[in-house]
Amino acid sequence: MGKAIIASFKWLGFGFLDPLVKLFQGVEPKKNGGLLLKKVIIPILSVLIFLAVCNFFSQYLYNVERERKIENTRATQGEEAALTMQECIDSGDLSCKPNSLPSPGDVWHAAQTLIADHRLISADKEAFKEKTAAINAQREKQGLEAIRYTGRPSFVDQIFTSLETVFAGFLLAAFLAIPAGIVLGLSETLRSSLNWVIQIFKPVSPVVWLLLVSMVVKTILASADMDKSFVISFISVGLCSMWATLVNTSVGVSSVDKDYLNVSRVLRLGVMSNVFKVILPSSVPLIFTGLRITLSVAWMVLIAIELLAQSPGLGSFVWEEFQNGANDSNAKIIVAMFVIGGIGFALDRIMMLVQKAVSFESKA
Amino acid sequence: MAAFLELRNVSKSYGQGAHRVDVLKNINLTIEEGEFIAIVGFTGSGKTTLISLIAGLIQPDEGEIWLKGKKITAPGPDRGVVFQNYSLLPWLSVSGNVDMAVKQVFPKMNKTEREEHVARYISMVNLTPALHKKPTELSGGMRQRVSVARALAMDPEILLLDEPLSALDALTRGSLQIEIERIWRESKKTILLITNDVDEGILLADRVIPLTPGPKATLGTEFPIGFKRPRDKAAINADPNFKKERNGINNYLMEIGKHRSATNNRKYDLPYVDPILPPLKSLI
Numbered sequence: 001m002g003k004a005i006i007a008s009f010k011w012l013g014f015g016f017l018d019p020l021v022k023l024f025q026g027v028e029p030k031k032n033g034g035l036l037l038k039k040v041i042i043p044i045l046s047v048l049i050f051l052a053v054c055n056f057f058s059q060y061l062y063n064v065e066r067e068r069k070i071e072n073t074r075a076t077q078g079e080e081a082a083l084t085m086q087e088c089i090d091s092g093d094l095s096c097k098p099n100s101l102p103s104p105g106d107v108w109h110a111a112q113t114l115i116a117d118h119r120l121i122s123a124d125k126e127a128f129k130e131k132t133a134a135i136n137a138q139r140e141k142q143g144l145e146a147i148r149y150t151g152r153p154s155f156v157d158q159i160f161t162s163l164e165t166v167f168a169g170f171l172l173a174a175f176l177a178i179p180a181g182i183v184l185g186l187s188e189t190l191r192s193s194l195n196w197v198i199q200i201f202k203p204v205s206p207v208v209w210l211l212l213v214s215m216v217v218k219t220i221l222a223s224a225d226m227d228k229s230f231v232i233s234f235i236s237v238g239l240c241s242m243w244a245t246l247v248n249t250s251v252g253v254s255s256v257d258k259d260y261l262n263v264s265r266v267l268r269l270g271v272m273s274n275v276f277k278v279i280l281p282s283s284v285p286l287i288f289t290g291l292r293i294t295l296s297v298a299w300m301v302l303i304a305i306e307l308l309a310q311s312p313g314l315g316s317f318v319w320e321e322f323q324n325g326a327n328d329s330n331a332k333i334i335v336a337m338f339v340i341g342g343i344g345f346a347l348d349r350i351m352m353l354v355q356k357a358v359s360f361e362s363k364a
Numbered sequence: 365m366a367a368f369l370e371l372r373n374v375s376k377s378y379g380q381g382a383h384r385v386d387v388l389k390n391i392n393l394t395i396e397e398g399e400f401i402a403i404v405g406f407t408g409s410g411k412t413t414l415i416s417l418i419a420g421l422i423q424p425d426e427g428e429i430w431l432k433g434k435k436i437t438a439p440g441p442d443r444g445v446v447f448q449n450y451s452l453l454p455w456l457s458v459s460g461n462v463d464m465a466v467k468q469v470f471p472k473m474n475k476t477e478r479e480e481h482v483a484r485y486i487s488m489v490n491l492t493p494a495l496h497k498k499p500t501e502l503s504g505g506m507r508q509r510v511s512v513a514r515a516l517a518m519d520p521e522i523l524l525l526d527e528p529l530s531a532l533d534a535l536t537r538g539s540l541q542i543e544i545e546r547i548w549r550e551s552k553k554t555i556l557l558i559t560n561d562v563d564e565g566i567l568l569a570d571r572v573i574p575l576t577p578g579p580k581a582t583l584g585t586e587f588p589i590g591f592k593r594p595r596d597k598a599a600i601n602a603d604p605n606f607k608k609e610r611n612g613i614n615n616y617l618m619e620i621g622k623h624r625s626a627t628n629n630r631k632y633d634l635p636y637v638d639p640i641l642p643p644l645k646s647l648i
Contacts, residue, residue: 259447259450259451260451260453262421262439262445262447262451263447263451263453265421266419266439266440266441266443266444266445267441267464267465267468267469268438268440268468273468278453281453281455282453282454282455284455360454360498360500
């Protein structure tokens, strides 16, 4: 039982929890207690220290901002207005709150606000659906398009939009890079002839890719009735992130163990079965390493691309909040930052599990 | 009738110009069907090159290799190769590895026939309990047996063993030697064994042929081994003839080895080292 729990924790990448399980079972309490301290308790403490430092720093920035605001009022509107301003700030009134780095508490509140907002919008959506159900059924009969909810998306909706975009981009990258990588890996000539192009394209910034893609998409889809910003952003994400997979696949395919190739030659395997039975299986671990890098790059550039392409998602959420400048905007941006980080981490873990599942143990 | 396997004046060299290394020079060898031949030689004398040539993985610069009246130009399943480092595909199970070879060589077999075929050869090397294991779960000796089963399952004309036991510990090697001898008797295949172990050659082969140390390695005087089959390691070890044969081959190898070191007239150029002196300070 305990072994199974530990094994599954390890498989999921939660290996650091196994001292805890062992402690519960009473196995080697001294050693496992030490391990628990090192692997779980100290990391938790360090997070708490991080929060405390943040809190202190934001408090400091707040005070600086407060002083400046009062001084400014004094200089422009005189002593009386300055005193009123000071009172207003100290009373905690939102209308005159100085705009600075939010404290962890503010961020927590903002997160709750965002969730409440999501509930509100979902309820609104449901109500809208109910209200329009009858009309939509009628319109469908007449061959007309259904009336859709056009209210603003909630934060959670934005997350899902971003995930959709990154997933589309990731699939595009995989579909482009894996076959291309195989072909490049098989042909030395092709590899060296395209090497420069690849090396030049690889470090190009996501912003430039976005502009390039929009130049092309704008023309091709000029008349098409579809969400152009989504198309542009997912293609840009795909193009930015595909290089890791391309390079890894071609390296994997070109560096197949010579012994395996000898086996295939002795058996006189045809080109196709050589590729599918020997070369591809042996390069699977490298291909998946590439895909894992691709996914994390895709998620990272996605935010910047959404921000610029005006495509809905977390990126535009951050940008809108920044432009908005409401008194809790900064806190919302930081909430988004943590959500982005958390999702990126989760995606990486998922890819790691897939990679583990499809890879064989090293050379036999 | 032409010989079963024949090498005529085979030479092979690597590199070009000043870096050219003649690995094998004028190799002549004739093997009859059903024979067990052992070629012994020092490390680096070109044994693996020789087996790669016969397997068709590389082409000779000069000379020809004929198997059953056909010239060898490419690798093929008529020559089962057991590589030194097993060369099993780690993502396939034991039966998967053998099955892949069988599928390729006997495309007409249906699924049940193929399964039977695979099972027969795996049981021939005593690995039936490990049928569904992955190569990484097996010991070195077991992996090498899978490799032998894979080569045998292709039903080749000749089995080429490239130092198959050199990576194994002494005990495993001993038991596998006995098994190879048994498999040879049961399958009635021609076997060419390459080894650096003179005792192994004497224990297994009908003829032991030394390969002179490279560069320009060639085959030396052959030693016919007349012990009766099936061979028993203990009995052979006790046999006075064994010592005689072994001393004979060892002395021969030492002699040609000495010859090599005596005639080594390669020039070793020492690097020209210019001492780096501190710059002379010019006094203003």
